[in-house]
Amino acid sequence: MAEQLLWNVGISLIFVGFVIALIAVFWLVFSSAKGGKGKVKGGGAIIIGPIPIIFGTDKESVKIILLLSIILVGLLLILTVFWPNIFR
Numbered sequence: 440m441a442e443q444l445l446w447n448v449g450i451s452l453i454f455v456g457f458v459i460a461l462i463a464v465f466w467l468v469f470s471s472a473k474g475g476k477g478k479v480k481g482g483g484a485i486i487i488g489p490i491p492i493i494f495g496t497d498k499e500s501v502k503i504i505l506l507l508s509i510i511l512v513g514l515l516l517i518l519t520v521f522w523p524n525i526f527r
Contacts, residue, residue: 491512
């Protein structure tokens with residue numbers, strides 16, 4: 440039961456990731472076709488254990504990635520502590 444739930448959640452998250460990436464590509468293509476001048480900004484995080492390593496092209500991107508990685512590490516710690524009690 441729990442394994443099937445995890446499998447479904449994992450596949451769903453992969454699918455949502457591909458859909459978001461596809462929407463971002465179409466958005467970029469349509470905004471450049473309108474003659475808009477686009478700036479590329481971005482960032483990322485590598486989470487090793489509870490420690491995030493964050494990088495980005497500007498301060499705004501780094502702040503957003505930092506906030507998201509703190510939330511992710513918090514969820515990871517909560518799930519690690521409470522996981523045995525979830526499926527009782």
